[in-house]
Amino acid sequence: MSTVVMEQLERDLTSPGFVRTQRPAFLGALSSDEVQGVRQDLWFFGNIKAARSAVPAYLYVSDLSFVIPPAVLIPERPAWLAGWRPHLREWGSTGVEELCFSDHEKFQLLAHAPGPALLRVIEDARQTLDRIAEPASVVEDSKRELHRLWQPAHAAAEAEVYLDAPFSEHPVHCKSLLYTSPAGGPQLFVGQDPSALARKLGVQSQLIASHDAMVYPSQIHENLYLTSMGPPGNLLAFANWLKQVSPAAYALWHAQMQSSAHYQSGVAYHFFASGRQFLGYFVALPKTARRVHSAKEIRAFLGTNVYQDPLPIKRLSAQRMDEDYLVRRNLEAEVPDLRGLQVLLVGAGAIGGFIAQNLLQLGAGGSRAPKRVVVETAKILKQAGKKSATRSLALLAENKGMLHICDRDLLSGGNVGRHVLGTQDVGKPKADALCAHLKRLRPGVSVRPIATGFHTLEGELERYDVIIDATGYETFGRHVSKTVRAAGWLRPPHFLLHVWLEGRGGVVRGLAQDDASCACYDCMWSYTAGTEPRPRHPAYSDAKWNAHGDDGYATMTPFSVSAPMAAAALATDALMSWRAGNAAPRFRSRSSEGKGIHPSVAKDLSRAKSCPGCSG
Ligand SMILES: [Zn+2]
Structure with missing residues (x-):
């Protein structure tokens, strides 16, 4: 970058009060990419003039073509941003947070005019800070991005989850199979027939574990969302969160937790529909869970593992693999x-x-109806030998495309x-x-x-x-x-x-x-x-x-x-x-x-x- 361009850039950024600065100490050494000059190492520091107070921030420009967008880093949150907020996430393991600006790609960053582009970034960061200061934005913005926000910050080592469950008004008891993918990462298949799902995805790898899973229906709520408590990390936090954001889903989940069958089968995964996605958690139940039978034993189990010493949960986000989703995702609802x-x-x-x-x-x-429904219904009708069987079978056959x-x-x-x-x-x-x-x-x-x-x-x-x-x-x-x-x-x-x-x-x-x-x-x-x-x-x-x-x-x-x-x-x-x-x-x-x-x-x-x- 020429000195002239750099001087112009520095002049442009003086109007919002940002000045060129050294790479801050919290970052440590340059990465090999940066050393080789593939990435820039351009830093500015200033105050973002949010409505409640000025917020000190670094503007980090690693790529002047803006293919890698500039980062806005907040070394210390102001008091008015306490609690969990969308658009703020930990930046690597630096202890500093990144503010995600312009999550709707509202504007283009033009590389031929880097000064105005960075001014636009600072202005958008200001608007974002004002926005997330309002509690309503926590609900609204987390609804839109829940799938991503639900996953742990360092999700790379987590399982890819694939789910194929029938839609029902009631919780559906499913199975799960955990595999290692050919690339080495874990892959989890959840459904009434997870082996069929694995075959559908062409999986030929090593089976690690198999657990039962519950999938809760979607008709009862539109979209789940996060609160200022942030995503839950244990069973108690989960229970409190679900009760607040979806009392209906909570009632279904709570009923499961009160049933002894739940403990006998060792249900380890729970998935909840949210809009058109599913998110859920894994909990490793202690061995004592299998010995829980009576209502009294259930109460004691929940007392210990939910209230006194809540079991940790691993949050999971699932990709839908049911035919309805695969076929209909890109079609207009009424066609x-x-x-x-x-x-x-x-x-x-x-x-x-x-x-x-x-x-x-x-x-x-x-098929219009899931294949197994066709097969099972045919079986039941044959056994019953009812007069209507022929007609019903014909109707079911019509569903088979x-x-x-x-x-x-x-x-x-x-x-x-x-x-x-x-x-x-x-x-x-x-x-x-x-x-x-x-x-x-x-x-x-x-x-x-x-x-x-x-x-x-x-x-x-x-x-x-x-x-x-x-x-x-x-x-x-x-x-x-x-x-x-x-x-x-x-x-x-x-x-x-x-x-x-x-x-x-x-x-x-x-x-x-x-x-x-x-x-x-x-x-x-x-x-x-x-x-x-x-x-x-x-x-x-x-x-x-x-x-x-x-x-x-x-x-x-x-x-x-x-x-x-x-x-x-x-x-x-x-x-x-x-x-x-x-x-x-x-x-x-x-x-x-x-x-x-x-x-x-x-x-x-x-x-x-x-x-x-x-x-x-
Ligand atoms: Zn003709």
């Missing part, structure tokens, strides 16, 4: 996903491959450059290889490869809710469109979607049909006897790009992987529109910018006059 549907994808080529991956992410091949992938081709070397599959699948049937790929991504997904032509499925159309034609062939598009209409399949709630590339892939298009009154695939052309059908909405103004070349296929070949990805994106949007309750616009385009490309079309196509596909 149904694809779980529980029978989805037939015809074509496992470049377009179909990407569509298949998207379908998986939207829930295709998943399946993704059927139909393609009779083998994957070739020429496909690899724009296909989700790679060289290891060359020579294999695309349908089989694509299904295996999806199962690797999501073990447990229900997929069915069909390595024959669509004609083999024409007698069983009624089993499908959704048919996606990703073959990209006009002749097939015309055929499938006519076939589903002739079979009477094309009626709500069924959905047919064609997706294809136009010419050299500069335009991708989709046509949705969800009722026999919609325009059909053939409606996209106008027909005059004795001449070639003319497209009603040509994708390109240059006729050469619309037509196939002499060798037919060759003109279609030169497009990169972006084209099938764009087609899959269009298919995803069309599907989600339909799931949201309105399939319009049923005729869609996406195009890259380019000479000769017509602007995108997005509308419901009118039916063509005397259309060979849908009239008469």
